Amino acid sequence: MAKAYLQITLIINAQEREAAVNVYTKYKEPFLSGIAGAVSKELLVRDEDVQVLHGFNSEAEANAYLESDLFTNDVVVGLKDLLQAEQEIRIYNTF
Template sequence: MVKAYLEIILTIDGLDRAGVTAVYTLYKEPFLQTVKGALSNDLLTHIDDVQVLHGFDSVENAQEYLMSDLFNKDVVTSLRPYLKGLPNIKIYSVT
């Protein structure tokens, strides 16, 4: 059962949605298979931004993912060419 959501909103140019979607697709399964407590991963696309919504079994595991090599070295590095500004990152607890 999902107990926490990690929401990451990325501002991008509309034409870059395909690139961001490709990065999401590349790392979706490794995220679900290797990240402690990962339960779901969804990509919501809009003309101005994309939102990645990660489901976790705890807030602590969501916080740990933000410190992981998968997130910082792989995902962030791959997304960098598409970003317009800093991402908006929030962790929500499910009550």
């Protein structure tokens, strides 16, 4: 069970959503198998935005992912042309 969640909210036009889903799908397995403390990753799609919810064993591991090569060099680069606004990043702890 995750003890911390990283929520990234993305504003992406409806026409670009499929491309965003492709980025999510491409990097889901490398995230789960290669990022320390990663336990889950879910894509939440609403009319107004797309959210990616990442589960971790700890808040420190969630913060470390944000500085990882997978996030900065792959995910961010893959999404940058799709974003209509700056991504919103939040980390939550569970108790």
